[in-house]
Amino acid sequence: MPLQIRADYFKLVSKSAIDLTSVNQIDNINYGDIVLQCTNGFPFNAVLQGYILNEQEQIIDSLFNVPGNVIKEGTVDINNIVIQANYTELKINLTQPKLQNLKQCKFIKFVSQFNLPPQPPDIKLLESYNLDLILSLDVNYKARKNNHVKAT
DSSP states (O other): OOEEEOOSEEEEEEEEEOOOTTOGGGGGEEEEEEEEEEEEOSSSEEEEEEEEEOTTOOEEEESSOSSTTEEOOOEEOTTSOEEEOEEEEEEEEOOHHHHHHHTTOSEEEEEEEEEOOSSOOOEEEOTTOOEEEEEEEEEEEOOOOOOOOOOO
16 A cells, blocks of 8 residues: 655664574674675665664664765656665674674664655655665685694
8 A cells, every 4th residue: 555655754663682692703803894785676765773782772883884875866857756766784893892882782772764855745655665775794704724733
């Protein structure tokens, strides 16, 4: 069912329990990036932020760097109908401090703000609109060699 709205922006907030405290593989990451590949078919951009929360649900770090956390809106025609989705790639740099904070993670809170154009016209949200996200990891990882001694 199509929806028509008029606003400057709207926000979606969600929190997920993601316990990384016992994920020992984090210790083997030297550096790298979490890569979010985004194809936005909506007529507005999205500003993403994720917060790493400890077990008391206090924020101990953010995931995305500002301003590198914006997913570009789809291209629209004169009627504000999306005629082409746009691709954006966001990266979360996995520095050693960020990796140490991830090791304390019990929850992640995601805040997505969708910004409409200035002096927004009526925007129609069509069933054909979508936002495709692909999450991947690009890291330098310490591999450990097992030395097994064979008994004779």
